[in-house]
Amino acid sequence: MSSLIIIDTLVLIALLVMGVPVPLSFAGAVLVLVCFGDLGNAAFLIGAGYGKVSSVIVIALPLYILAGNLMSQGGIANRLIDFADSIFGRMRGGLGIVVVITTAVFGAISGMATSAVAAIGTIMIPRMVERGYDRAYATTLVAASSVLALLIPPSASMILYGWVTGTSIAASFLAPIIPGLLLILLFIFWNRVFASRMRIEQTQAPAGMTPFQNVRAKGRRASWALLMPMVILGCIYGGVTTPTEAAAIAVVYAIPVSLFIYRDLKPKGLWQVFWYSAETTGVLMILVFFAAMFSRLLTMENVPQQILEVFLMVSDNPIVLLLLVNLFLIMIGMLMEDVSGILLAAPMLLPVIKEIGMDPVQFAAIIATNLGMGLITPPTAPILYFAALVGKAPLAPMLRYMLVFVFLAYLPVVLLTTYIPELSLFLPRLLLGR
Template sequence: MISVLLADVAILMVLMVIGVPVALCFAAAVLFLVLVGDYGSATFLVPAGLGKISSIVLVAIPLYILAGNLMIHGGLAGRLVDLAESLVGRFRGGMGIVVVLTMAVFGAISGMASSAVAAVGSILIPRMVELGYDRGYATSLVACSSVLALLFPPSASMILYGWVTNTSITALFLAPIVPGLILVVLYCAVNQFLTRRMPIIVPASVPAREVVADVANKTKRASVGLLLPIVILGCIYGGITTPTEAASVAVAFAIPVGFFVYKGLNRRTFYQAVWEAGATSGLLILLIFFAAMLARLFTMENVPQTILEALLAITESKIGLLLLINLFLIIVGMFLDDASGILLAGPMLLPVVQEIGVDPVQFGAIMGVSLGMGLITPPTAPILYFAGMIGKTTLPLMLKPTMTFIVICYLPVLFLTTFIPALSLALPRLVLGYGG
């Protein structure tokens, strides 16, 4: 049966590489196992899929996606860029820091890396090029910063991981924050180093009074939108709502802000935001349906135990096993989006890491960092290619800065998150009294 399972995984990966929609790739993998395997009647798979997509937890994801889309079309992205630029954009290399800070904040609001690239990248990449930044570098920085969306709450990736592994979502929202903040600091520091020789146009100095007035004005313009993550997290950690109920609050907050405060929403843009959120959510639910079926089959075939035995055959060292798991997750992230990677790898690997003493909440942070790194790691790098489309550039022009960010910023954070449990468990323990 091992050969059949390997063939099934190969079918899954090949279909993804050639561009077949991910949900159909999972469906093909399920169909192959049902036809080749000895399961008798396969009717048990449909309840397995329906049981997963009927979970109340999953309602949060389309609601958070909708809230993010409403803020995008409502005009928040431009206000965030203006605020960040007024704060740190006045000195050499400052626009690079603007990118990192804006992507971190907007990623927290939208919950998805691709949304952050589309909304913020389309504004910031042309602006950076006008100021003398290399186009390949500007696009690379936008792509690499966009994966911060996986690490700052409310993260759709953490909701999916919590749901598929029965782990506390409130704890998972907190777990990747410290790794995310370290990444922000490293990105900003490396940006200053990489841009030191670029022919950047530095804004003329102005009196401090004008700077303060400009910052105050831009803060006022963006302040209402910046309240959204505060409202969400305040409701959750204040014990007022569950994460799913907080998603409803987020939508209820975003609609009047978009219509009456920022005035970016009208009948057309509201319909567009709802349509895009519905299309994204529909594809995600379909993906979850088939992924749940595949997970059920893999569980019946003892795939997690087989993976553990295979890894132990290579090394019995905990450090070695964790490095191999990280490598596997990075490769998964190179071929799949973060949601697909979590649905595929989460149920398989959680029993493995628990066997070697890794807490499920810490593993959630590890998955977020590892899959995020895969999304920007060539040669596949789905987010990198998407950013290249937005920035109108090619992979060769983005390759050098991207690999610099990966090696100097991402790898150290991945190692820290993997081998220092307190990095991801400190906040859950402090805020929630988490005992894992």
């Protein structure tokens, strides 16, 4: 690998560690290669970046961001939480189960772990503390659960993966579902363990109502909210729409539900949601633009092939090679969020995956679980730090809880997903005939 590529990689890492915004960090890395590399006329890079940004598939990303913000501000997320609380809240640690499930659902629709932390964390962390949960634990559970946004469809991260690698997006949606369900079960198990050591108040049905009546009443109030993910997934897997069209349907569905049925969102608030979603989308598009440039430059420098050669120098054993791939992905996940990680890692590692003989659909599940683990793994753990800000929790006790989730929940699922192909290939074969 050339010394310029190594220096450029170190520049990118240094910019990220210093806290420079991710899009600008990629822009800096591109600028170093353009200025000091032997590229000649670098105008072709503009076309590479624009070609990615203008793809019809990318339109789905701002639409899912908008749908997630509408859920958060329009009362849809609140009603999902209340319904789940009516079912699980009477159990020991039930509110923690509510956090895991609702964060997974919300994160899947919004497609981003940070959105899930911001939306669910602001609602659930104060509620959990009020019920007797330790604040650091409540915040840690929200952070760990938010990463399920990468695994539970419709996931924006898997749209990006399918688009970057040329893999079926429907198959990429399906591949991480079983690993995601395993994570949900493990999170629920460890939540029960931690909750048993806390003095927690159980949820009680309102006066004059039986628990069943409470569930039925909350379910009726949440019926429109529950229909939203069903509509999206039904349209995609029923072959009625593409993921992009399903995202548009989600937005069209969420606006009248928020404005006219739940009435938690006013017209003035709707414009604020549009504005915030546009800001988020703008940052994302800048990131995609510069990441596409950077990826093109790495491809021109044969970096993917050089990474393959380095891995093969260590070992030609597929088990060892897969372990190296996992370590590489975890390190990327520790440095940057999932969108940046996928844009960088997927094209770089795809030649390695093909050399091993792995199905790119299985690699979709591997990259999702690994990047998710990196997002919450100390010492960097960007999602953990973001959650600490949202939950106003001390970081030191959060690390103790998070290490349990990482080593006794996430790591086993990462290894199972890597070495048992059927976990990620079963559903694509069953539903899509792959």
